[in-house]
Amino acid sequence: MREERLAITHFGEDQTKYMNAVVPPVFMNSLHVFDSIESYAQHEENQSYVYGRAANPTVHILEEKVASLEGGCRAVAFASGMAAAAAAILAVCKVKSHIICMRDVYQPVKNILNQYFIPKMEITVSYWDGLDLNELEALIQDNTDMILLESPATFVFTVTDIAGTARIAKAHGIKTYIDNTYCTPLYQKPLAMGIDIVMHTMSKYIGGHSDIIGGILVVKDEELGKMLQNTIRELFGGILGPMEAWLAIRGLRTLEVRLEQHQKTAIEVARYLENHPKVERVYYTGLDSHPQAQLIKRQQVGHTGLMSFVLKDDPERAAKLVNLLKIFEIGCSWGGFESLALCPLLSYSEADMEFLNLRARDKGLIRIHCGLEGADVLIEDLEQALKKC
Ligand SMILES: *Cc1c(COP(=O)(O)O)cnc(C)c1O
Numbered sequence: 001m002r003e004e005r006l007a008i009t010h011f012g013e014d015q016t017k018y019m020n021a022v023v024p025p026v027f028m029n030s031l032h033v034f035d036s037i038e039s040y041a042q043h044e045e046n047q048s049y050v051y052g053r054a055a056n057p058t059v060h061i062l063e064e065k066v067a068s069l070e071g072g073c074r075a076v077a078f079a080s081g082m083a084a085a086a087a088a089i090l091a092v093c094k095v096k097s098h099i100i101c102m103r104d105v106y107q108p109v110k111n112i113l114n115q116y117f118i119p120k121m122e123i124t125v126s127y128w129d130g131l132d133l134n135e136l137e138a139l140i141q142d143n144t145d146m147i148l149l150e151s152p153a154t155f156v157f158t159v160t161d162i163a164g165t166a167r168i169a170k171a172h173g174i175k176t177y178i179d180n181t182y183c184t185p186l187y188q189k190p191l192a193m194g195i196d197i198v199m200h201t202m203s204k205y206i207g208g209h210s211d212i213i214g215g216i217l218v219v220k221d222e223e224l225g226k227m228l229q230n231t232i233r234e235l236f237g238g239i240l241g242p243m244e245a246w247l248a249i250r251g252l253r254t255l256e257v258r259l260e261q262h263q264k265t266a267i268e269v270a271r272y273l274e275n276h277p278k279v280e281r282v283y284y285t286g287l288d289s290h291p292q293a294q295l296i297k298r299q300q301v302g303h304t305g306l307m308s309f310v311l312k313d314d315p316e317r318a319a320k321l322v323n324l325l326k327i328f329e330i331g332c333s334w335g336g337f338e339s340l341a342l343c344p345l346l347s348y349s350e351a352d353m354e355f356l357n358l359r360a361r362d363k364g365l366i367r368i369h370c371g372l373e374g375a376d377v378l379i380e381d382l383e384q385a386l387k388k389c
Helices: 002-009 037-041 057-070 081-092 107-121 133-139 162-171 222-236 242-253 255-274 293-299 316-324 350-355 360-364 375-388
Strands: 074-078 098-102 124-128 144-150 175-179 197-201 215-219 279-283 306-311 340-342 366-369
Touching (some): 057 215, 081 107, 081 144, 081 175, 081 197, 098 107, 107 124, 144 162, 242 255, 255 279, 255 375, 306 316, 306 360, 316 360, 316 366, 350 360
Parallel strands (some): 144 175, 175 197
Antiparallel strands (some): 074 215, 306 366
């Protein structure tokens, strides 16, 4: 953690450039000016800041820190997680590329494949459950250019063998992408396991206060980094705003201590739920009962505040239980200070459930985010709701 702590506290900052202010300012400017036409003409050689769609000093400090945390050579920040995900696909794929996508990746990623990349770029997609590497290998075609992963995924917390997937992909010249939002750069290092592109949604733990939208990609390959920054981000125009970057830097400062607290609370809550007579099953990477506990120990060094559970009762009861909660608020995000609950699968059709290899009973899945209110408060809240249910 030593390197990470230094990255979070000091790395990427140069106080002499902003009057020794201990906190870097929000560079709220759209352009930078030059003292002569000649120096303007040399802006590329001098790597000067020119215009805010290409780069911004506050955004750059954030990028330096996240690149260092992930062990990458470059990070590129976008206006949202989805802008970052789309940028990664645009940078790697071409017309008629084939993509292998883990089944339970974040739903809007599958939506952008279905609504844009498949119809507009004639891309084809094969879905993989993320479990059997032989099955992955069998899905590879001559035109497979990219594998999209998310580990752990955030409904039933399926984990994929990251190093194993990267090894197979490399042998076939395929680029790999992983959504590392759940673990944050502190609890999982996909680049070190051979992944090419790591994505973080910054509205979750990096921001940590439910007050920003942003996304960031990290790579180890300089050519890919330049494509992402100078072509995709600069020309499509999806750069993160300076105020959001400043808030993300501020969020990073306390990431380690917040995560420790989320984890401590979540483990207590998960154990409470697992032992509750009305609960059928708990999905949480921090429990020994997770079917992939061994793999999790190999590639994750921590767990955060998000989990799901299923009641023994009918799935319809799940909504009733969530409505009875007083501290957990009803909302779809996670990673902030606040505890949240949702039944994300209630609206799923039978076909949707089958696609995700989920049991009919999982329709009543209750996903909760354990915020910073404390395990005692959250367990009390769950207890009163479970009692009435
Ligand atoms: C929220 C989320 C996203 C999307 O990020 P946006 O900033 O909302 O576009 C992607 N992946 C995961 C795992 C998320 O939780």
